[in-house]
Amino acid sequence: MPAPAGENDPALVAAGRARIEWADGQMPVLRSIRERLAAERPLGGLRIGACLHVTAETACLMQALAAGGAEVALCAANPLTTQDEVAAALREDGCATHGRRGEDADAYVEGIVAVVGERPQVTLDDGADLLTFIHAGRTELLPELVGGTEETTTGLVRLRALELACPVIAVNEARTERLFNDHYGTGQSTLDGILRATNLLLAGRTLVILGYGWTGKGVALRARGAGAQVIVCEIDPMRALEARMEGFEVMPALVAAERGDVFVTVTGSRDVLGAEHFARMKDGAVLANAGHFDVEIDLPALHGAAPDPPRDVLPLVTQFDLGGRRLNLLASGRVVNLAAGQGHPAAVMDMSFANQALAVEHLVRHGAELGPGVHPVPEAVDREVARLKLASLGVEIDVPSAEQEQYMRGWGAG
Numbered sequence: 120m121p122a123p124a125g126e127n128d129p130a131l132v133a134a135g136r137a138r139i140e141w142a143d144g145q146m147p148v149l150r151s152i153r154e155r156l157a158a159e160r161p162l163g164g165l166r167i168g169a170c171l172h173v174t175a176e177t178a179c180l181m182q183a184l185a186a187g188g189a190e191v192a193l194c195a196a197n198p199l200t201t202q203d204e205v206a207a208a209l210r211e212d213g214c215a216t217h218g219r220r221g222e223d224a225d226a227y228v229e230g231i232v233a234v235v236g237e238r239p240q241v242t243l244d245d246g247a248d249l250l251t252f253i254h255a256g257r258t259e260l261l262p263e264l265v266g267g268t269e270e271t272t273t274g275l276v277r278l279r280a281l282e283l284a285c286p287v288i289a290v291n292e293a294r295t296e297r298l299f300n301d302h303y304g305t306g307q308s309t310l311d312g313i314l315r316a317t318n319l320l321l322a323g324r325t326l327v328i329l330g331y332g333w334t335g336k337g338v339a340l341r342a343r344g345a346g347a348q349v350i351v352c353e354i355d356p357m358r359a360l361e362a363r364m365e366g367f368e369v370m371p372a373l374v375a376a377e378r379g380d381v382f383v384t385v386t387g388s389r390d391v392l393g394a395e396h397f398a399r400m401k402d403g404a405v406l407a408n409a410g411h412f413d414v415e416i417d418l419p420a421l422h423g424a425a426p427d428p429p430r431d432v433l434p435l436v437t438q439f440d441l442g443g444r445r446l447n448l449l450a451s452g453r454v455v456n457l458a459a460g461q462g463h464p465a466a467v468m469d470m471s472f473a474n475q476a477l478a479v480e481h482l483v484r485h486g487a488e489l490g491p492g493v494h495p496v497p498e499a500v501d502r503e504v505a506r507l508k509l510a511s512l513g514v515e516i517d518v519p520s521a522e523q524e525q526y527m528r529g530w531g532a533g
């Protein structure tokens with residue numbers, strides 16, 4: 120694969136290292152795991168292929184795995200999210216890294232091909248592109264696979280639909296991951312992406328959230344905190360009820376379409392906003408997607424609804440004129456917190472990547488016992504990540520007495 124431009128540019132490498140160092144400072148949990156892995160070297164000689172967002176936080180994960188003895192190759196999980204300076208620093212420091220911000224679809228696939236070329240024994244995915252690629256076209260590698268990890272909901276949907284040849288640990292479903300990544304992380308960074316792209320004042324605006332799952336709840340919470348009127352659209356009665364009980368307005372998307380100033384899709388589904396919704400939206404409405412793929416807003420329908428070609432009115436804002444009503448699409452409908460913002464804060468990725476690193480270690484130690492299929496993150500891993508995070512915050516908690524433990528386990532006492 121051709122060397123990406125600037126990879127040996129010392130200024131780029133220095134900027135990348137500085138960014139990685141900053142992230143490392145926000146990731147005390149992963150750092151403590153890295154120190155233990157470096158001492159114990161449980162990953163000695165293991166080939167790891169990762170298809171993750173090429174960011175400073177991911178670089179810290181790569182360093183932790185390398186410290187544990189693994190050979191690591193990395194490619195981008197999204198063409199728009201690569202931090203070129205981080206990629207340059209990683210390459211300079213010996214981690215085979217593929218990806219460039221804004222690369223086209225061919226270059227994106229080339230990155231995956233290059234990582235697969237390293238014959239990974241463990242895969243790390245954010246969207247399942249790497250592991251599905253191996254299952255679809257490089258089946259000779261399957262017997263060598265110890266297992267994989269998956270970072271996001273959409274990736275898990277794909278992997279559960281696939282007849283897997285190896286165990287995959289659903290990092291995305293760890294409790295610590297859900298709480299920090301989906302809820303607090305996406306909640307804050309989605310709004311951050313929207314604000315960076317538009318510089319809107321949220322207070323007083325009506326923000327419509329489509330999908331009140333782990334991520335949607337986080338966005339709703341932060342949007343309310345910023346003073347927005349929040350409307351939730353759902354298809355699941357339990358989640359819709361939760362939203363209502365939390366004090367949000369709940370209504371069908373077609374009704375909300377007339378009310379919203381800002382729309383955020385975060386469902387994991389497709390065409391959640393389509394032609395019928397666009398036809399009802401107000402002039403100036405902003406459309407953003409925080410779901411994994413750029414299919415939640417029906418882009419062909421949006422293009423079809425505007426008589427003239429859209430205009431880029433700001434670097435990340437594309438405006439569609441629907442006969443006098445202008446709709447503003449952010450980041451081409453791609454995942455807004457990554458494409459328009461800096462993604463999750465490093466402190467959030469600390470929890471995700473601590474789970475990732477411990478999941479890899481678990482696969483190496485216990486992968487053979489797991490069998491093919493998607494497996495939960497072991498409870499012990501989840502608790503260890505929470506324990507390390509509390510320790511990093513200087514928070515201590517109580518320990519139940521032997522009598523309390525026995526009482527809570529038994530059935531005899533009333």
Ligand SMILES: NC(=O)c1ccc[n+]([C@@H]2O[C@H](COP(=O)([O-])OP(=O)(O)OC[C@H]3O[C@@H](n4cnc5c(N)ncnc54)[C@H](O)[C@@H]3O)[C@@H](O)[C@H]2O)c1
Binds near residue numbers: 272
């Ligand atoms: N941007 C990020 O950084 C980030 C982080 C985590 C997850 N995600 C992505 O966000 C999406 C949602 O993830 P999640 O973990 O919140 O999933 P989830 O399953 O917890 O929540 C999704 C919710 O959307 C609802 N929904 C589905 N179709 C709908 C529709 N047509 N209209 C309204 N609601 C609908 C579901 O009922 C569910 O409650 C996935 O694509 C996931 O990969 C993105």
